[in-house]
Amino acid sequence: MLVDQFGREVSGVRVSLTDRCNFDCVYCHNEGLGDTRGPMEPQDDEMDTDDVVRFLEVAHEFDVEAVKFTGGEPMLRDDLAEIVRRTPDGMETSLTTNGTYLPDRAAELVDAGLDRVNVSQDALDPEAFAEVTKSGEYEAVIDGVLAALDAGLDPVKLNMVVFEATAGYVPEMVQHVAEREGLQLQLIEYMPELAGRPEWAIDIERVHGWLEDIALRVEQRSMHDRRRYFVEADAVAAATDETATDRFDTDGEPDGSGVGMVEIVDPVENEDFCANCHRVRVTHEGHxxxxxxxxDDLRSMGEMTKPEIRDAFREVVHNRVPYYGEYMVKEDGEWTINEEYIGTPPTSEGGRETAESD
Known part of the structure; x- marks a missing residue:
């Protein structure tokens, strides 16, 4: 397993299959790339099926244990099931999606070997959902979550970005996952350096405090120093003076007494978050x-031959840096790039030697 200069083993990779998306979420750093044409073959600027599989085979050589397929919207690739099927044995496969294509494809993906899925869902009201995502696909997302559960992708993690426009929906989303078995919730801190608009950011500690007040129990994960809250639906209802209600159009009637797991992904002021990152990323173009x-550290994998991929992988792992606190430093309340890490030429031979040490 490759190890970077800070002792972090690289045990996972995130592979973007496209930067296209059928949503146009206001907080996304790919805002403006909405593409509603539906699943299709890889585009000219995207890695093809064989390229992705070849990279994963090299990653497997370096004992990478897990891959998460991302986008854009990865389900705009019609070869997604083939990619999952051809992922090396023993490598866990997961997917982050907006869920709109899951109703027709969840079973196929599970048959291909998909292990887990995260579905982006920022609100439970169709109008609020449309305001954030610039999409009218609310019902398709709900159906997609149900399809994932029916296909055996349990638990389904719902991803909710918490910022000014969505913070008010957090209680009902927490209640939602507590009412429905098989769902978990990840509340993701808004990062203005990715999308701009710093005025949209909220104090994520307020969300931590509210959850801690109503949680049955709290767990501290060593990975990224994340906190997990286990919350009863009745506790949310009592805290908000609302009655627990099932958000799915199903025959089952919830009793309001379920327990939901809520995890907060909060990297901005969390020095341990990046210090415990064990993933590298691949862009849809093969960088x-x-x-x-x-x-500023993109490294092309060239013509995607295995020797080229190996060299690029070793080099990028060697040149990884911490983010907040070292690569980024705070000056006058603003995060700015530490110039120490900019313009340093990549090291190849030294990178390989360090990265190969176990």
Missing amino acids: LKGCLNRN
Whole structure:
């Protein structure tokens, strides 16, 4: 397993299959790339099926244990099931999606070997959902979550970005996952350096505090120093003076006494978050990058031959840096890039030697 200069083993990869998306979410750093044409073959600027599989085979050589397929919207690729099917044995496969294509494809993906799915859902009201996503596909997302559960992708994690426009919907989303078995919730801190609009950011500690007040129990995950809250639906209803109600159009009647798991993904002021990151990322164009929030360290995998992929992988792992606190430093209340990490030429031979040490 490759190890970077800060002792972090690279055990996972995130592979973007496209930057196209059928949504146009206001907080997304790909805002404006809405594409509603539906699943299709890879485009000219996207890695093809064989390229993706070849990269995963190399990652498997380096003992990478898990891959998450992302986008854009990865389900706009009609070869997604084939990619999942051809992922090396023993590598866990997961998917982050907006869910609109899951009703027709969830069973196929599970048959191909998909292990887990995250579905982006920022509101439970169709109008609020449309305001955030610039999409009228609310019902398709709900149906997609149900299809994922029916196909055996349990638990389904709902991803909700928490910022000014969505913060008021957090209680009903927490109640929602507590009412319905098989759902979990990830509340994701808004990162203005990705999407701009710093005025949209909220104090995520307020959300932590509210959940801690009503939770049955709290767990502290060592990975990224994340907190998990286990919350009863009745506790949310009592805290908000609302009655627990099932958000799915199903025959089952919830009794309001379920327990939901809520995890907060909060990297901005969390120094341990990046210090415990064990993933590198691949862009849809076939570039490796050491961090989601950096684009100055992109490393092309060339013609995607295995020797080229191996060299690029070793180099990117070696050149990874911490993000907040070192790569980014705070000056006058604003995060700015630490110039120490900019313009340093990549090291190849040294990178390979360090990265190969176990």
